[in-house]
Ligand SMILES: Nc1ncnc2c1ncn2[C@@H]1O[C@H](COP(=O)(O)OP(=O)(O)OP(=O)(O)O)[C@@H](O)[C@H]1O
């Protein structure tokens with residue numbers, strides 16, 4: 263067996279009354295890829311955070327290269343050779359790309375407190391070039407770059423000095439196909455170099471494909487360590503949720519079922535630089551899916567339909583009343599909901615409670631004249647949080663303290679609360695564990711039955727095929743095909759139209 267690099271034994275972490283990790287022992291070995299899986303809130307990020315020096319354990323010991331290891335900070339862990347790619351944005355606004363890349367290591371670029379910025383920028387440029395990020399200017403503010411570029415800058419930084427341990431927390435779900443492939447390449451390269459790798463992911467086929475062994479956590483407790491053929495999606499799913507997974511995952515029918523009535527119509531929509539001449543009708547009770555690569559323009563199409571981007575040409579019209587959508591105030595007023603892909607940044611208000619986040623878009627529903635009863639607010643928040651199975655102490659807890667996937671659920675709960683008639687969903691199950699994923703699919707089916715329409719974008723072909731009545735494919739900003747729901751529709755049919 264490969265040599266152990268780090269051992270964390272009998273680890274515990276409590277946040278107030280929350281027992282996030284309870285008595286978990288984990289070993290990271292040379293050239294070995296260990297997967298860490300479990301439902302949202304099962305303690306995966308907490309366990310990795312302790313190894314990466316984010317905070318100390320409540321109890322437990324760690325040994326690194328045979329010596330006792332007690333990192334006082336993330337920087338200390340990094341200096342020791344442990345790199346952590348976090349689930350959320352790991353770079354800091356208000357600083358340049360180069361400053362972000364060498365945060366805490368500026369000393370190595372100067373003497374006596376003076377940092378040689380020229381050398382710092384030159385070194386940053388070198389690292390960026392080596393990592394396929396030649397288009398990034400290290401002297402620019404980091405905010406100038408997209409979420410994906412920032413993640414890749416963070417990744418490049420983590421590899422600028424050869425690490426002994428690399429921890430990758432839910433990074434692939436937020437990236438385009440190209441970004442994901444780059445991460446897979448890095449994993450293969452690092453494995454060959456003998457780095458110990460820890461991967462956290464909700465994509466169980468990805469885990470099966472990448473990992474040598476897989477640890478299952480449930481409610482902060484160790485459940486099993488899997489090897490070989492035991493590492494398969496069915497087995498992992500069952501161990502994660504503690505029971506057989508019942509019923510179908512996607513829709514069981516293969517008919518294209520929806521009303522004839524058109525509820526929304528997009529005509530010749532164009533946004534310069536993003537997409538051209540997109541037209542479609544959305545029917546009552548229809549799930550209309552858009553499929554393509556992440557940069558094909560489909561995310562921008564959804565934003566434009568919601569009124570968050572102003573089209574260069576074309577229009578979006580609601581059949582009822584002939585309302586034209588020009589901005590988000592109009593769309594929300596006419597009962598359109600929008601669940602963005604990047605939920606942390608675009609629609610979760612982190613410094614306030616779960617309750618405030620959930621009721622934010624529905625205050626009209628519980629308002630009596632000018633009064634809003636705190637009880638009604640709490641009731642609504644509790645109901646919605648229950649539907650989405652948000653793992654929390656209470657709805658009064660701060661949103662920022664939730665696990666990554668539970669934050670995502672709160673955003674969905676917020677929109678579900680407001681009685682919308684059209685749901686625009688951008689990658690609705692991103693970062694969400696398998697159990698609740700199935701629940702979102704059942705909700706979408708309920709919507710259909712109630713005559714509510716769904717416009718959805720997904721990067722998972724199986725999700726589109728499994729749920730949509732109709733799929734429109736896009737490539738390089740253009741509509742390339744349309745498929746009606748059918749039993750014979752395959753992933754290959756769609757892929758052919760998108761790459
Ligand atoms: N800073 C914090 N304060 C309070 N509670 C926290 C804090 N960080 C995490 N928790 C709680 O600890 C538990 C475990 O969270 P953790 O982030 O480790 O889950 P996870 O397995 O990474 O889930 P996900 O798949 O959703 O990312 C959750 O109940 C979460 O709400």
Ligand SMILES: [Mg+2]
Pocket residue numbers: 306307308349665666667
């Ligand atoms: Mg997490």
